[in-house]
Amino acid sequence: MSKKKRNITQKMIRFFKSRNGKLITGTFIFWLVLYPLNKFGILNNYWMHVINVSLIYIILTVSLNLINGFTGQFSIGHMGFAAVGAYTSSTITTILFKFPSHGFVPYLIFIGSMILGGIVAALVGFLIGLPTLRLRGDYLAIVTLAFGEIIRVTFNAIKFVGGPRGIPGIPNFSNFTLVTIVTLISVIIMRNVIYSSIGRAFLSIREDEVASELVGVHTTYYKVMGFTIGAFFAGVGGALLAHLIQYINPLQFGFMATIYVLIMVYIGGIGSISGSIVAAVGITFLSEGLRFMLNRIDAFTPFRVGPEWRMVIFSVLLVATMLYKTNGLMGDKEFSVLIPEEEDENAKHGA
Amino acid sequence: MQNTVLKIDHVTHYFGGLRAVHDFHMELPEGVIWGLIGPNGAGKTTIFNLITGVYIPTEGKIYLRQKKTNGDFYLEDITKYKPHTIVAKGIARTFQNLRVFPNLTVLDNIRIAGHFRVRYGLYDSIVRNAKFRSEEKKIKEEAMSLLKMFNLHSRAYTLAKALPYGELRRLEIARALATHPTLLLLDEPAAGMNPKETMELLEMIRWIKKEFNLTIFLIEHHMKFVMNICERIKVMDFGETIAEGTPEEVSNNPRVIEAYLGRKQHA
Ligand SMILES: Nc1ncnc2c1ncn2[C@@H]1O[C@H](COP(=O)(O)OP(=O)(O)OP(=O)(O)O)[C@@H](O)[C@H]1O
Ligand SMILES: [Mg+2]
Numbered sequence: 001m002s003k004k005k006r007n008i009t010q011k012m013i014r015f016f017k018s019r020n021g022k023l024i025t026g027t028f029i030f031w032l033v034l035y036p037l038n039k040f041g042i043l044n045n046y047w048m049h050v051i052n053v054s055l056i057y058i059i060l061t062v063s064l065n066l067i068n069g070f071t072g073q074f075s076i077g078h079m080g081f082a083a084v085g086a087y088t089s090s091t092i093t094t095i096l097f098k099f100p101s102h103g104f105v106p107y108l109i110f111i112g113s114m115i116l117g118g119i120v121a122a123l124v125g126f127l128i129g130l131p132t133l134r135l136r137g138d139y140l141a142i143v144t145l146a147f148g149e150i151i152r153v154t155f156n157a158i159k160f161v162g163g164p165r166g167i168p169g170i171p172n173f174s175n176f177t178l179v180t181i182v183t184l185i186s187v188i189i190m191r192n193v194i195y196s197s198i199g200r201a202f203l204s205i206r207e208d209e210v211a212s213e214l215v216g217v218h219t220t221y222y223k224v225m226g227f228t229i230g231a232f233f234a235g236v237g238g239a240l241l242a243h244l245i246q247y248i249n250p251l252q253f254g255f256m257a258t259i260y261v262l263i264m265v266y267i268g269g270i271g272s273i274s275g276s277i278v279a280a281v282g283i284t285f286l287s288e289g290l291r292f293m294l295n296r297i298d299a300f301t302p303f304r305v306g307p308e309w310r311m312v313i314f315s316v317l318l319v320a321t322m323l324y325k326t327n328g329l330m331g332d333k334e335f336s337v338l339i340p341e342e343e344d345e346n347a348k349h350g351a
Numbered sequence: 352m353q354n355t356v357l358k359i360d361h362v363t364h365y366f367g368g369l370r371a372v373h374d375f376h377m378e379l380p381e382g383v384i385w386g387l388i389g390p391n392g393a394g395k396t397t398i399f400n401l402i403t404g405v406y407i408p409t410e411g412k413i414y415l416r417q418k419k420t421n422g423d424f425y426l427e428d429i430t431k432y433k434p435h436t437i438v439a440k441g442i443a444r445t446f447q448n449l450r451v452f453p454n455l456t457v458l459d460n461i462r463i464a465g466h467f468r469v470r471y472g473l474y475d476s477i478v479r480n481a482k483f484r485s486e487e488k489k490i491k492e493e494a495m496s497l498l499k500m501f502n503l504h505s506r507a508y509t510l511a512k513a514l515p516y517g518e519l520r521r522l523e524i525a526r527a528l529a530t531h532p533t534l535l536l537l538d539e540p541a542a543g544m545n546p547k548e549t550m551e552l553l554e555m556i557r558w559i560k561k562e563f564n565l566t567i568f569l570i571e572h573h574m575k576f577v578m579n580i581c582e583r584i585k586v587m588d589f590g591e592t593i594a595e596g597t598p599e600e601v602s603n604n605p606r607v608i609e610a611y612l613g614r615k616q617h618a
Contacts, residue, residue, distance in 0.1 A: 193473065195476075196476030196483070196487075197463075197469040198473060198476055200463045203452070207452035207453060207455060208450050210450070211446070211450040211451075213438075214438060214450075215463060215465070216439055216465055216466050217467075218435045218467070219435070342484070342487065
């Protein structure tokens with residue numbers, strides 16, 4: 001009896017000492033600090049919203065990094081997959097069922113619709129990736145660019161999902177707790193894929209596709225797999241975003257939206273999950289700060305600068321990062337909590 | 352032939368209008384070291400690219416010996432197979448211009464090779480179950496022991512791009528062996544090496560042939576090297592096979608002397 005108890009205690013200690021334990025505990029503490037701050041009104045809902053957005057952008061950025069950074073492809077239609085996820089899940093929660101955003105069953109159905117959104121996005125990704133990724137070179141960029149536009153036009157044309165007006169009144173399922181959990185799980189899953197023979201296949205394709213094929217990697221298979229996994233998580237991110245903003249329309253997921261995520265990937269560092277996390281959070285907050293600042297400049301100075309100027313600033317920031325640190329802020333380094341223990345000696349030891 | 356490992360059956364290859372290889376024929380017996388020589392642009396690397404599926408020959412076929420379940424051998428037509436399939440069937444190669452994965456560690460360069468033997472999938476890597484852990488352990492141990500054989504184990508966690516040239520060459524050979532080949536193709540393995548390194552390489556090739564039970568087919572410009580190690584040599588010029596035989600026969604062949612020496616003096 002007491003021996004069993006001791007075993008459990010030992011197991012728990014081992015868990016808390018492990019990287020995954022630290023990652024999960026750290027996230028829990030993050031939640032534990034912010035949640036009450038918001039509940040007691042110290043942290044207002046506006047900032048809570050920004051935090052949620054930044055967490056969702058972590059999913060979007062890491063998943064695009066999986067395609068562009070780790071597998072070395074060049075997709076520029078990532079938000080198209082987010083649109084697929086957003087529309088799939090919102091159709092279920094808003095148009096088909098009209099759920100309130102509380103209660104156990106509606107939440108369960110929302111989570112189901114989010115996963116379904118990911119699956120549909122992945123399916124679309126697979127169908128686009130299979131013919132395109134067989135070819136070497138820049139076809140993917142062209143096709144994904146076109147895909148992003150096609151998605152926009154398609155949702156514009158479908159009356160059932162609101163056409164150009166989009167879907168208003170989406171229930172607010174994406175609360176802080178849920179977003180934190182989904183982000184954590186998404187990052188862990190993508191991390192686990194990256195640190196496996198599958199991830200090594202991705203990396204070898206990025207490094208030298210011909211050599212990779214000639215040491216036995218079925219490069220087309222793995223390129224499609226990486227692309228499909230990336231599309232899945234873009235779909236999940238899109239579903240979360242829809243239920244946070246509570247309103248979606250086709251324009252939100254256009255080319256500029258993808259550029260925004262691309263900037264996060266490249267500023268953070270291609271091939272670095274940590275970099276994507278830092279950049280997603282940093283740029284989301286910077287974006288909010290800039291919106292505020294630009295509004296002030298617009299109101300109190302003769303300069304007419306709208307929030308769209310943020311994109312210019314981010315582009316300058318990207319160029320500056322590239323000049324100063326070619327491989328982005330983190331290069332391909334990782335925070336050590338994000339590296340599985342068994343890979344320890346392999347670690348590209350990070351900050 | 353019962354013990355033919357690789358049969359290249361009258362292969363011709365065009366790049367657009369350029370005939371890079373014309374009517375190349377060869378039956379490579381098991382356990383030999385054969386060489387392929389010829390001046391620059393003769394079509395040697397193209398032959399390797401045809402064998403490994405990088406290009407599909409315009410004409411002709413390529414066969415590789417495979418084992419049936421009952422232990423008998425047969426020649427399988429691999430002409431149109433994808434490179435990764437051909438690797439899985441037992442052909443490994445190195446490249447004329449080194450092609451290691453520069454930003455990956457030495458260990459990962461090895462672990463990627465022979466990827467097709469890994470017996471866990473996406474689900475296993477996500478949940479990190481016992482199957483995943485034991486396979487990963489096995490892959491790593493195997494890679495480390497291979498690195499040890501090539502005296503690279505102390506470099507396991509170094510990025511490949513940080514290695515000196517000689518070690519890179521060894522890494523590339525080790526990576527090829529990690530795919531468990533029966534036939535090894537070496538494209539100018541001695542390129543860029545000094546005489547001492549070249550002699551060491553000779554020893555190493557003899558040793559790996561024995562240790563890994565290989566058949567070896569190699570391209571080399573370095574005449575002494577080829578004469579020293581190859582049992583038989585094929586000579587190409589402008590895509591044609593101009594001579595074939597033992598090192599002595601080839602080196603006394605007037606066409607070879609002309610192709611090599613004649614051109615060299617002009618160049
Ligand atoms: N992908 C390609 N497209 C067009 N032409 C090619 C291609 N690859 C090779 N060639 C041409 O085919 C001919 C044979 O080239 P190959 O690389 O096989 O020569 P090689 O005998 O290996 O020469 P070297 O000793 O310089 O390595 C050359 O004229 C080369 O320019
Ligand atoms: Mg060559």
